Amino acid sequence: MFRITRSSMHRLLVTVCLLHLTTFIPRPALGNDNLRVAYQWNQIDFEFSSDTERQEALASGRYIPENVIPVGLEVYKKRLFLTLPRWKQGIPASLAYINLNETTTQSPRLYPYPNWSAHRRLSENDAQEIVSPFRIRADRCGRLWVLDTGVDELLGNTTVFAPTSLLVYDLTSDNLLRRYQFPSDHLKENSFYANIAVEDAVCDDTFAYAADLGSPGLVVYSWKQQESWRVKHHFFYPDPLAGNYNITGINFQWDDGLFGLALSKPQSDGFATLFFHPLSSLNEFSVSTKVLRNRTYALDTRNYKEFKVLGSRGPNGQAGVAFLDQKTGVIFYALPNLNAVTCWKTSNRALNFKSLGRVYMSSVEMVFPNDVKVDDESRLWVLSDRLHQYMYESLNRNDINFRVLTATVKDAIQNTACDTNIKPLPDIITNLGDILRPSTSTVAPKSGSSVALTLQSNRFITVLLATVITLLFSSNLITT
Numbered sequence: 146m147f148r149i150t151r152s153s154m155h156r157l158l159v160t161v162c163l164l165h166l167t168t169f170i171p172r173p174a175l176g177n178d179n180l181r182v183a184y185q186w187n188q189i190d191f192e193f194s195s196d197t198e199r200q201e202a203l204a205s206g207r208y209i210p211e212n213v214i215p216v217g218l219e220v221y222k223k224r225l226f227l228t229l230p231r232w233k234q235g236i237p238a239s240l241a242y243i244n245l246n247e248t249t250t251q252s253p254r255l256y257p258y259p260n261w262s263a264h265r266r267l268s269e270n271d272a273q274e275i276v277s278p279f280r281i282r283a284d285r286c287g288r289l290w291v292l293d294t295g296v297d298e299l300l301g302n303t304t305v306f307a308p309t310s311l312l313v314y315d316l317t318s319d320n321l322l323r324r325y326q327f328p329s330d331h332l333k334e335n336s337f338y339a340n341i342a343v344e345d346a347v348c349d350d351t352f353a354y355a356a357d358l359g360s361p362g363l364v365v366y367s368w369k370q371q372e373s374w375r376v377k378h379h380f381f382y383p384d385p386l387a388g389n390y391n392i393t394g395i396n397f398q399w400d401d402g403l404f405g406l407a408l409s410k411p412q413s414d415g416f417a418t419l420f421f422h423p424l425s426s427l428n429e430f431s432v433s434t435k436v437l438r439n440r441t442y443a444l445d446t447r448n449y450k451e452f453k454v455l456g457s458r459g460p461n462g463q464a465g466v467a468f469l470d471q472k473t474g475v476i477f478y479a480l481p482n483l484n485a486v487t488c489w490k491t492s493n494r495a496l497n498f499k500s501l502g503r504v505y506m507s508s509v510e511m512v513f514p515n516d517v518k519v520d521d522e523s524r525l526w527v528l529s530d531r532l533h534q535y536m537y538e539s540l541n542r543n544d545i546n547f548r549v550l551t552a553t554v555k556d557a558i559q560n561t562a563c564d565t566n567i568k569p570l571p572d573i574i575t576n577l578g579d580i581l582r583p584s585t586s587t588v589a590p591k592s593g594s595s596v597a598l599t600l601q602s603n604r605f606i607t608v609l610l611a612t613v614i615t616l617l618f619s620s621n622l623i624t625t
């Protein structure tokens with residue numbers, strides 16, 4: 146049996162204090178707020194082929210600047226992609242990118258992807274090649290997966306131009322490799338597919354997962370078989386008690402189901418774990434893709450127990466998009482109700498408010514975080530876009546409305562509960578923390594002087610905790 150020596154005690158106490166500052170403070174635990182704003186826009190503008198073209202688009206209403214809002218984000222090599230869904234009229238291109246090589250401005254104009262013609266209707270009866278995607282995913286095999294809702298003017302005269310489709314582009318040539326239309330039995334009343342995850346461990350045997358938030362379900366698409374199936378489970382449904390949102394004083398209710406999808410790296414059996422959650426829910430769940438990829442088993446209700454409950458993020462912990470960084474095993478969550486991005490180390494035993502780390506929280510820069518990705522250089526990217534204000538009031542063209550924030554994953558999680566350098570503590574210390582931790586049940590995010598107060602009282606608890614542990618050590622009570 147290993148006995149903790151006095152020499153390692155100092156190190157342990159330092160760790161305890163560190164952990165205390167990161168995990169025991171009322172959630173989300175204080176982090177460094179280490180992201181920086183890389184790009185920001187008052188309004189989105191495009192690189193039209195000429196200035197005349199731009200004037201024509203403005204005059205005809207093909208481009209109405211105040212109606213354009215970025216919702217989904219992806220970074221692949223030197224391009225940063227944004228989706229610009231057709232909520233309203235006047236969206237000239239619903240998928241576009243900026244070139245990260247061009248660093249001359251913080252508010253660059255967007256290039257349509259793959260080009261202007263993919264966003265033009267050839268006639269009254271034709272849909273564009275790309276109608277209105279919400280989220281996209283670039284896989285490690287150099288393909289861009291575009292989940293196109295096919296719906297025009299979601300907040301106005303809603304028209305379904307095309308059934309929900311997967312469009313897959315080759316990111317080297319920008320050619321459309323494949324278009325896959327969801328079969329009609331995937332499209333229920335209220336179906337709305339707004340998020341996608343791609344399991345790309347084997348390029349020619351890739352699986353895509355599309356979340357239906359309106360009629361809770363999960364579509365599994367096999368690249369090799371070129372077919373899909375639609376999985377159902379109770380855990381895909383929203384929690385009726387978690388549908389209230391209050392962001393920057395705008396109060397609204399959403400009852401959205403399955404939304405957040407995050408894939409782990411392949412586990413020992415070769416299959417990934419899919420972490421998932423409904424939008425209007427505080428809970429997180431998981432299931433092995435071994436279950437989902439086997440069509441027979443995925444559609445068999447006897448698979449019920451294969452879906453696991455992992456825990457709750459706590460009050461106001463509704464999460465939109467989530468993304469799992471496969472190198473660290475850390476999931477990043479966009480939490481609109483808290484103006485925050487938080488993280489959770491999936492190797493932790495439990496998901497709860499204590500094990501969430503604060504990555505960035507701000508009622509200015511992080512108002513409605515709407516997409517989160519980690520690129521292949523281990524950089525975290527976050528898009529915040531004030532979506533609720535766009536939907537229920539209106540955006541002010543004099544404000545900075547859209548921001549892309551970034552940092553390396555290492556910097557983003559440093560000194561948070563997700564910091565992979567902090568070793569887990571023996572149980573007895575965790576339990577001591579539970580006993581000594583001040584009541585934190587529904588403490589709202591603090592600002593200004595109240596933060597100082599919280600830190601003061603937490604330092605007192607830290608000292609108390611350290612003293613108790615020292616006493617335990619001197620009486621040789623702690624062994625592991």
Ligand SMILES: *[C@@H]1O[C@H](CO)[C@@H](O)[C@H](O)[C@H]1NC(C)=O
Nearest residue numbers: 222223224243244245246247
């Ligand atoms: C960015 O710059 C590099 C090196 O200058 C070049 O190889 C690459 O093609 C550029 N990428 C884009 C998207 O322009």
Ligand SMILES: *[C@@H]1O[C@H](CO)[C@@H](O)[C@H](O)[C@H]1NC(C)=O
Nearest residue numbers: 232233234298300301302303
């Ligand atoms: C919907 O269409 C009608 C008739 O074309 C038009 O008068 C109305 O302004 C449109 N509504 C919106 C929100 O665009």
Ligand SMILES: *[C@@H]1O[C@H](CO)[C@@H](O)[C@H](O)[C@H]1NC(C)=O
Nearest residue numbers: 259260262263274319320321
């Ligand atoms: C636009 O991109 C598509 C690929 O989706 C390609 O087939 C087409 O030739 C391109 N058009 C132009 C004008 O470059």
Ligand SMILES: *[C@@H]1O[C@H](CO)[C@@H](O)[C@H](O)[C@H]1NC(C)=O
Nearest residue numbers: 390391392393394395396397
């Ligand atoms: C929403 O939050 C504001 C503070 O930002 C508060 O004054 C208001 O009472 C809240 N509204 C609801 C319905 O919870």
Ligand SMILES: *[C@@H]1O[C@H](CO)[C@@H](O)[C@H](O)[C@H]1NC(C)=O
Nearest residue numbers: 435438439440441442443445
């Ligand atoms: C799929 O699951 C069924 C159980 O429903 C099992 O009998 C079958 O062997 C599985 N197929 C594969 C390829 O794993």
